[in-house]
Amino acid sequence: MLRSCVSLLRTPGVLCVPLGGASPLARDSWPLRSYSSEVAHRDHSLPNPSWSKDMRLIFDQFMKKSEDGSWKRLPSYKFISSKRLEEVKIFFPDSKPVKEEPLSQARLFPRSLEEGLGFEYAMFHNQVENRTVCILQGGPYLQGIPGFLHGGAIATMIDSTVGMCAVLTGGAVMTANLNINFRRPIPLCSVVVINSQLDKIEGRKLFVSCNVQSLDEKTLYSEATSLFVKLDPKKTSP
Numbered sequence: 001m002l003r004s005c006v007s008l009l010r011t012p013g014v015l016c017v018p019l020g021g022a023s024p025l026a027r028d029s030w031p032l033r034s035y036s037s038e039v040a041h042r043d044h045s046l047p048n049p050s051w052s053k054d055m056r057l058i059f060d061q062f063m064k065k066s067e068d069g070s071w072k073r074l075p076s077y078k079f080i081s082s083k084r085l086e087e088v089k090i091f092f093p094d095s096k097p098v099k100e101e102p103l104s105q106a107r108l109f110p111r112s113l114e115e116g117l118g119f120e121y122a123m124f125h126n127q128v129e130n131r132t133v134c135i136l137q138g139g140p141y142l143q144g145i146p147g148f149l150h151g152g153a154i155a156t157m158i159d160s161t162v163g164m165c166a167v168l169t170g171g172a173v174m175t176a177n178l179n180i181n182f183r184r185p186i187p188l189c190s191v192v193v194i195n196s197q198l199d200k201i202e203g204r205k206l207f208v209s210c211n212v213q214s215l216d217e218k219t220l221y222s223e224a225t226s227l228f229v230k231l232d233p234k235k236t237s238p
């Protein structure tokens, strides 16, 4: 399994554009203001040579679903713009980095590994149904028990998916609670689908749940519930 995954990384032939004719979610429609154009961008939620046939297949299916506008592919970047950093400072004005230099290297955790070796994923959002789906191919650097994904890697992508679902509804939110049941181990380099949905909103609290399934929906790998809290600029923490 691992060998086939690694050999995929060496497969030539690139398709780095979205398929199916649907356009990616426009940056300006992002709820928390647009990313700054001054930041070098590469959208990492598009097919690359490390993607398996299964990954391409499910990606193409969601791109097809996006043609009528009901689903939108969410672009994904490694770096946060300086503008976005300023927005975050509104909520954490007193926070001081321990050292400035490492911050210049800061990047989104799930996008921090080399192509094909870590988290290969793309997310799609359905605004009417308040659902976010993540298609995930977990690479060889995410191993826990030999041949299977590390639980922390699974938790990372669950948090990212339910987090995106919450952000797209609530704006500036943070995870307050995340509860995961790991039902079956996920084979390394396989493709799984994380289906999340906003269940309810109570004041500043957003409750989001999700499941992680195989492509054929026959295997339920994990289930999770989460609580996100909308940040309150009047309440500042470190």
Ligand SMILES: CCCCCC/C=C\CCCCCCCC(=O)SCCNC(=O)CCNC(=O)[C@H](O)C(C)(C)COP(=O)(O)OP(=O)(O)OC[C@H]1O[C@@H](n2cnc3c(N)ncnc32)[C@H](O)[C@@H]1OP(=O)(O)O
Binding pocket: 032, 088, 091, 159, 160, 161, 163, 164, 167, 171, 172, 173, 174, 175, 176, 177, 203, 204, 205, 227, 229, 230, 231, 232, 235, 237
């Ligand atoms: C800054 C936003 C930038 C957005 C950028 C978007 C870009 C990309 C998105 C990708 C998605 C990434 C997803 C990843 C998200 C994370 O992993 S965040 C990191 C992990 N989380 C944290 O570090 C949070 C630490 N906690 C806090 O900072 C605070 O506790 C809090 C902000 C969550 C809440 O604090 P506060 O605002 O003071 O609220 P409270 O008064 O404490 O609580 C409000 C209500 O919520 C209830 N509550 C709070 N915590 C819990 C809990 N753990 N369990 C259950 N309930 C909780 C609390 O009881 C209050 O309820 P009531 O109002 O009384 O009913």
